[in-house]
Structures are given as C-alpha cells and as structure tokens.
Amino acid sequence: MAENTTRRTVLRNGVALVAGACLPITSVKLAFGGEREDFTFAYISDSHIQHIRGNKFVRNWDRGLIRAVAECNLMNPRPDFVIYGGDLAQLGKKSELDHGFEMMAGLNNFDVHYVMGEHDYYLDLGEYWSEHNGPQYYSFDHKGVHFVVLNSIIVDDDWTHNTWKDGTERMGVMAGLDDPRGSPFMIGKKQLKWLKNDLKKVSKDTPVVVCSHSPIQKIFKNWNFWTEEAEDIQKLLKKFDKATVLYGHVHQIQYNQIDNISFHAVMATAWPWPYPQSYVQAESHLPQLTIPMNRANPFFERDATGWQYIDINSGRASVNYSLPQNKSRTVAYDPDKGHPVDTTYQEAGLTLPQKRY
Amino acid sequence: MKKTLRNFALVLGGMMILSPVAQADEFNKQDVETWTREFMAAVEKGRAAWVDGNLGTNGVACAQCHPNAADTHPETYPKYQQQIGRVVVFGEMINWCIINPLEGKALALDDETLIAMQAYARYERRGVALDPGKH
Numbered sequence: 001m002a003e004n005t006t007r008r009t010v011l012r013n014g015v016a017l018v019a020g021a022c023l024p025i026t027s028v029k030l031a032f033g034g035e036r037e038d039f040t041f042a043y044i045s046d047s048h049i050q051h052i053r054g055n056k057f058v059r060n061w062d063r064g065l066i067r068a069v070a071e072c073n074l075m076n077p078r079p080d081f082v083i084y085g086g087d088l089a090q091l092g093k094k095s096e097l098d099h100g101f102e103m104m105a106g107l108n109n110f111d112v113h114y115v116m117g118e119h120d121y122y123l124d125l126g127e128y129w130s131e132h133n134g135p136q137y138y139s140f141d142h143k144g145v146h147f148v149v150l151n152s153i154i155v156d157d158d159w160t161h162n163t164w165k166d167g168t169e170r171m172g173v174m175a176g177l178d179d180p181r182g183s184p185f186m187i188g189k190k191q192l193k194w195l196k197n198d199l200k201k202v203s204k205d206t207p208v209v210v211c212s213h214s215p216i217q218k219i220f221k222n223w224n225f226w227t228e229e230a231e232d233i234q235k236l237l238k239k240f241d242k243a244t245v246l247y248g249h250v251h252q253i254q255y256n257q258i259d260n261i262s263f264h265a266v267m268a269t270a271w272p273w274p275y276p277q278s279y280v281q282a283e284s285h286l287p288q289l290t291i292p293m294n295r296a297n298p299f300f301e302r303d304a305t306g307w308q309y310i311d312i313n314s315g316r317a318s319v320n321y322s323l324p325q326n327k328s329r330t331v332a333y334d335p336d337k338g339h340p341v342d343t344t345y346q347e348a349g350l351t352l353p354q355k356r357y
Numbered sequence: 358m359k360k361t362l363r364n365f366a367l368v369l370g371g372m373m374i375l376s377p378v379a380q381a382d383e384f385n386k387q388d389v390e391t392w393t394r395e396f397m398a399a400v401e402k403g404r405a406a407w408v409d410g411n412l413g414t415n416g417v418a419c420a421q422c423h424p425n426a427a428d429t430h431p432e433t434y435p436k437y438q439q440q441i442g443r444v445v446v447f448g449e450m451i452n453w454c455i456i457n458p459l460e461g462k463a464l465a466l467d468d469e470t471l472i473a474m475q476a477y478a479r480y481e482r483r484g485v486a487l488d489p490g491k492h
Contacts, residue, residue, distance in 0.1 A: 052415050059415075060458065176408055178424035223424055271421065274428035280485055281425070295428055298454065299440040 039143050040077055042110075044068045045085025045248035046268030048119060049100040051093055060301050061090070062103070064269030067302075069106045080142065082110045085248030085266055086117025086153070086213035092171050094128055101132060113140070117213045117248065118153040118185070118224075122171040125160070126151075137191055139198050145209060146202045151191065152212040152227050152247075155183035177223045177273070184221060185214045186228035199236050207242045215247045217256060217263060220276035220284040225250050237261050255331055256287035257339035263287070272296045272303075291329075291342045396476060403477025406470050413459025419451075419474070422458065426478040432487050447475050 047065040050058040072082060084104065089096035097120065104112060114133040116126060126136055136151040154160075164170040173181045187195070202208060210216065216233045219225035227233070237243040243261045251268035252275060275292045276284035286292070297303040330343045384392075407426065410416040423429055434447035441453070448471050452463040464471040 048421075050416055056415075058417055059460075176420060176424075178420060179408075274423065279425045279427040279481070281481065281483075297440070298422070298458070301458075 039080045040075075041142075042072045042075065042079040042082045043085060043246065043266045044072065044082060044104075044269060045115075045266045046087045046117070046251055046270055047100060047103075048087055048090045048268075048270040049096045049103075050090035051095045051099070057096075057099055058090075061270045062099075064302070065100065065103050066106070068269045069103060072110070073106075073108045079110065082107060082112045083149075083211055083246075084112055084114045085211065085246070086115040087119040087248065087268075087270075088114075088117065089120050091175055092120055092123030092128075092167075097128055097132065113147070113149060113211070115149055115211050115213050115248070116151040116153060118174050119171075121151075121153055122174040123167045125167075137187075137194065145207045146199075148195065148198065148208065148210045150187055150195070150210060150212040150216075150233075152187050152214045152216070153185045154188055154191075155186060159183040182224065184226055184228050185224050187212075187233070192229055192232060195233065196236060199239075202240070204239050205241050208237060208240045208244070210237065210243070210245045212245065212247050213249050215250065215254070215263065215265065216245045217258070217287070219250075219254070219286060220282070222279065222282040222284070223273070223276060225276060225284075234258055234261060253293045253329075253331075254287060254290045255340045256289050262340065289339055289341070289346075291345045293329075396480075399473045399476035400480045401477075402470070403473035403475065403480075406474050407477055412470075413455055413461030415460045417459050419454065419459075422454075426481040429478045430482070431475060431478040432482055432485060447478070448472070451475070 044065070047068075048061050049065065050061055052058065072079065088100040088104075114129075116129065116136050120126065120129045130136060137149060139146065139148045141147070160170070164173065173179050174183075176182065199208070210233075212227070214227045215225055216227050216230050218227070218230050237245075238259055238261075241260065245261060245263045246266060247263070248266050248268065250265045251271065251273040252265060253267070254263070254265035256263040272293070274295070276282075276286055329345070331340050332343055334341045406412055407419045407423075410418050412418065419426075429447075429450075431447045434450065435444050437443070438445045438450065441449070446466070448464075448466050451471060451474055455461045456463055
C-alpha cells in the first residue's frame with residue numbers, strides 16, 4: 001500500500017501518520033527518511049467485551065474483536081506492534097478483561113501497548129488491568145518516534161472515593177455514557193507533571209505520538225468526548241515539529257488540526273456512537289474539519305466500523321475509509337491548507353455523503 | 358319544517374355560546390399540569406427502561422448505542438423502513454432492537470414500557486423540526 005512512496009518524499013515531509021488497513025482495526029504508518037526507519041503499527045480499540053453469565057458473552061462485541069485480531073495477523077507489511085486504545089471490558093469485571101485478553105492473545109507474537117479506558121477502570125480503579133498490563137501511563141521510543149500513553153479517564157477524588165457505595169455502583173454510573181451522575185475526564189496534576197517531565201527530554205524534531213482514550217480536545221461534555229486539561233496538554237505538544245494524538249472512546253470518524261497537532265479518532269470494534277450534534281439538548285463542538293460518517297445501519301452489525309486503506313504519497317495522512325453500505329471516503333492531508341480534508345465532501349459544506357431514511 | 362330547522366339552529370347556537378361543556382378545546386392550567394405530569398412520568402419510566410440491562414437477555418441496554426436516545430428519530434415515524442420492507446411505527450423499530458442487539462422478546466405495541474420508551478425518545482428530541490429525508 002505504500003510502495004509508491006519514495007524515501008525522498010518521506011524525508012521532505014517528515015512523519016506520515018496514516019490510519020488504515022482493514023476493518024475493524026486501524027493501522028498507523030509512520031514513515032521517515034534519513035536515520036529513521038519506516039514502520040507500521042496497528043490500533044484496536046473499544047471492544048466493550050460484556051459478560052452475560054457463566055461462559056456467555058455478548059456475541060456481537062466478541063465478533064468485532066475476534067475479527068480485528070484475525071485481520072491484524074494477516075496484515076502485510078506486518079505491524080511492529082499493536083496499541084489497544086481502551087475499553088476492552090464493558091463493566092471492568094475480571095471475567096470480561098480475562099476474556100478480552102484471551103482474544104488479544106490470538107495476536108501472533110505482537111507486543112501490545114494498552115491504553116486505559118473508563119470501562120476497564122472504575123470497578124477496581126484499574127487494579128486488575130494493571131496486574132496484567134503494568135503502569136497506567138508510560139512512554140516508550142520506537143525507531144525514532146516518542147510514544148506517550150496517557151490514562152485520560154480519571155476524575156476527581158471526591159467523585160471517585162466518596163460518592164458511591166461500592167465499585168460496582170461507581171462502574172455502573174461511569175459506564176452510562178449519558179448518565180448525568182458521571183464526571184468529566186482528566187489526567188490530573190500528578191500525570192500532567194509526569195508528562196511535562198517526560199516530554200522535556202524529547203527534542204523538538206522527534207515526532208511525538210500521544211495515545212489516550214478520551215480526545216485531548218473539548219468536543220462534547222455530555223458524553224465525555226472531553227479531557228479537562230486539553231489546553232495544558234496541547235501546550236506541551238506545541239513545541240514539537242510533528243505531534244499526533246490518537247484517541248478512542250468516540251466510536252466514530254473524527255479528525256482535527258490544532259496548531260501543529262493532528263488528531264485522529266480510531267474506530268471501535270463494538271458499535272458506533274451517534275455524533276454529538278444528533279443530541280440537540282446539549283452544546284457540542286465536533287471539530288469543524290470533520291465530515292461525519294453516515295448514520296449506521298443497525299441491520300448490519302459491522303456497519304460504521306468501516307475499513308480503511310492507506311496512501312502516503314504526500315508523506316502525511318491519507319486515510320481511505322471503506323464503509324459497508326456507504327460510499328467510500330478519503331481523508332488526506334492538504335499541504336496548502338495545512339490540515340486533513342475529506343477529498344470529496346470537504347468543500348460541499350458539511351453535506352453528508354449519503355442520507356439514511 | 359323550515360321553522361323547526363331555524364329553531365334547532367337557534368338552540369344549537371345558544372348552546373355553543375352558553376354551555377362551557379361545548380367548548381371542548383379549552384385546555385386550562387390544571388389540564389396542562391395533568392398532561393405534563395402524566396407525560397413526564399412516562400418519560401421517566403421510559404428512561405429507566407432505556408438504560409436497563411434486563412430489558413433483553415444479554416445485559417445490553419438501548420443507551421449503549423443510543424445515549425440520550427440519539428439516532429432514533431422518533432418524530433419521523435411511522436415511516437417506510439427499507440430494511441423491514443414496510444411502513445412501521447416507532448415501537449416496532451424498538452422491538453427490532455430488543456430482539457436483535459438485546460437478544461430479547463418483542464413487547465406488545467400497547468405495552469406500557471414500550472409506550473414509555475417512545476415517550477422518552479420523543480422527549481429527548483423535543484424542539485427538533487420534522488425534516489423529511491434528513492433523519
């Protein structure tokens with residue numbers, strides 16, 4: 001898929017961030033010249049594995065993750081590693097996490113870097129998840145790129161520790177996206193300080209990729225498409241020539257550009273969310289750049305998970321979404337405009353590619 | 358005959374002017390209160406069902422895919438649902454979701470819970486213009 005990308009193009013343009021590959025995983029290609037080596041990694045997110053009873057789990061959510069794992073194993077070129085974007089479980093139960101990890105173990109010898117989602121966290125404050133995965137926020141370097149994984153779904157101590165009779169009640173409230181008793185997501189002072197220190201040692205020409213569960217943007221508070229310290233984190237990313245934020249949680253195509261920072265949401269393997277503006281009783285701010293996906297067809301259970309392939313001729317993201325039962329879409333970086341555009345629909349004034357009756 | 362008709366018309370006209378019973382479209386403050394109380398009680402019951410993992414058999418709730426009943430567009434029903442192949446009422450579409458993603462059993466169309474769920478969805482869409490072809 002990247003055969004026609006020359007080393008020179010890549011060198012000139014620096015980081016190429018590409019969300020791509022097959023349904024329902026998202027593959028990301030970072031291409032470099034000079035001392036850096038091209039590589040790809042895969043991105044799987046939001047499987048919401050849900051326990052019914054005994055050995056029964058919700059079939060549809062299971063199928064999404066099983067398919068993602070199978071397609072990841074078949075990808076060519078083989079990704080260097082996999083990032084899991086959070087919300088592996090639905091209610092944070094051991095049974096759900098174990099079942100999810102077991103399905104993820106079907107990956108053929110890949111290193112997996114896990115991001116914490118609120119559904120993995122609020123039953124036991126991430127204890128069981130951490131036993132399996134280690135720290136809840138961390139960074140690592142890979143072939144010249146600095147990766148930062150944040151736990152962006154924590155909230156204040158009073159809500160967490162003093163409001164609910166037990167972890168099950170707390171988890172139940174946070175699992176309801178539209179539950180008014182929830183609380184806005186944040187990374188907190190301690191983690192922000194850690195992030196500041198972590199980024200201090202990274203030179204400005206090193207590409208930085210931040211992986212978080214919630215968007216590091218303020219899109220829609222009602223459903224926590226939101227991170228409280230978004231501006232503070234963006235400020236820390238400003239000094240880098242190329243910074244990218246990849247996030248899950250929103251279960252839909254979103255893209256944005258703020259200063260030098262490119263934002264891309266990854267698809268869920270479980271189900272699509274409606275876009276925030278479809279709920280008119282609360283104010284929302286979907287990035288103006290984003291042309292929304294069509295409303296999903298509920299009669300086709302994998303609809304609105306989409307599948308994507310890549311063109312990185314420009315050295316920047318060019319994401320081709322093949323959406324089942326919908327027209328294909330291409331979102332590509334426009335160097336004149338300095339941000340990603342939908343190559344067909346951007347100029348049409350936010351007109352959806354297809355209306356669903 | 359003419360006289361009888363004229364007298365009848367006079368009596369009818371008099372009734373319309375004098376009798377409060379004849380003014381059927383009057384909706385006083387108390388009526389509004391009753392209407393609101395009853396409707397909001399149904400909305401509340403509908404919301405409870407909307408987030409209830411026990412509505413179906415697999416623990417999945419409507420709100421998982423439709424937070425705040427978003428992307429349900431109750432104001433557009435009855436409508437031709439191409440996947441079902443006929444014009445359906447909103448309750449039938451909710452039943453489709455109960456049977457499929459929730460792996461449960463359809464409710465009767467006059468079932469109190471099903472009616473309440475429709476009230477809830479309609480309430481969340483209050484103020485949205487009926488915009489044919491857009492939803």
